[in-house]
Amino acid sequence: MSLKSSPPECRPNRRDALAALAIALAALVIALIYYIPAETASLQVSVSVDGRVEEFAPLSRYAGVHTYSHNGYTLTVSCDGATVQVVSANCPGQDCVHTGAVSKAGQSIVCLPARIVIRLSGGAADLTVG
Amino acid sequence: MGRYSVKHLTLWALLAALALGLSTLDGILPLSALLPLPGVKLGLANIVTLFALYVSGAPAALAILTVRCVLGAVFAGNASALLFSLLGGFCAMGAMILARRSGGLSVFGVSLCGAAAHNAGQIAAAMIVLGDTAVVGYLPFLLLLSLVTGSLTGLIVSRLLRAAVYLPLS
Numbered sequence: 365m366s367l368k369s370s371p372p373e374c375r376p377n378r379r380d381a382l383a384a385l386a387i388a389l390a391a392l393v394i395a396l397i398y399y400i401p402a403e404t405a406s407l408q409v410s411v412s413v414d415g416r417v418e419e420f421a422p423l424s425r426y427a428g429v430h431t432y433s434h435n436g437y438t439l440t441v442s443c444d445g446a447t448v449q450v451v452s453a454n455c456p457g458q459d460c461v462h463t464g465a466v467s468k469a470g471q472s473i474v475c476l477p478a479r480i481v482i483r484l485s486g487g488a489a490d491l492t493v494g
Numbered sequence: 495m496g497r498y499s500v501k502h503l504t505l506w507a508l509l510a511a512l513a514l515g516l517s518t519l520d521g522i523l524p525l526s527a528l529l530p531l532p533g534v535k536l537g538l539a540n541i542v543t544l545f546a547l548y549v550s551g552a553p554a555a556l557a558i559l560t561v562r563c564v565l566g567a568v569f570a571g572n573a574s575a576l577l578f579s580l581l582g583g584f585c586a587m588g589a590m591i592l593a594r595r596s597g598g599l600s601v602f603g604v605s606l607c608g609a610a611a612h613n614a615g616q617i618a619a620a621m622i623v624l625g626d627t628a629v630v631g632y633l634p635f636l637l638l639l640s641l642v643t644g645s646l647t648g649l650i651v652s653r654l655l656r657a658a659v660y661l662p663l664s
Contacts, residue, residue, distance in 0.1 A: 383607055387640065414625065476574075479624055481626045
């Protein structure tokens, strides 16, 4: 409690800009590493529930409506053969529903309360989410 | 606790209550409808944490943070919420303490480091809870978002600290 004797610097300075740049660079590096496309011919979809892989199939073969339940929450997942999306869920945040359709490698739909992860891999990568 | 005055304890209790209120408000705001990233929040409670770090020092700020996280999880009735808030909060606090001690950074820089570390901690918590690394894909977006939220927190705290010079806090 010595604000009067040694007041903190409250104006942004050059080092702050460097810190911001470092964070942006870290984001870029992680994105590049994570979204580098795998050398596979077609997109694969994997669905893991509580850390266990429940389903792993080519996206084209996954077409249809699927339901997954865990932790008292149920997700209804729809796939048209090219995109996957959670069409309804009874989780409180609805983040998984708001994510919308995913169609590119590296994209994923995560439902934290239900501990369900739907992930696309292979094919060509894209940096967009949702 | 004999070395702490009633005035200090009262201030810290008030800050903890304020942090808890802001944390609850953060959970209510429908930010995820705009940005569909799991766990995306404005981090309003970090305003209190950063303010406490400058006004009361690291031990008091850490105590306020712990009280906020534990009570928040108790009120939410969710054990995994405790893991998320503790990992995120302690990562942010550690980064802000180090950034402040390193010197040269203003309140804005310290706030940016805290916001970025908070997101990294929360992603780590999500990886533990989900048992899956898929959430790492969200980290770049959350880190970029932390530049905005960290700047906002820095702006608010810098204004608060300027005003706090005139308050009888010591």
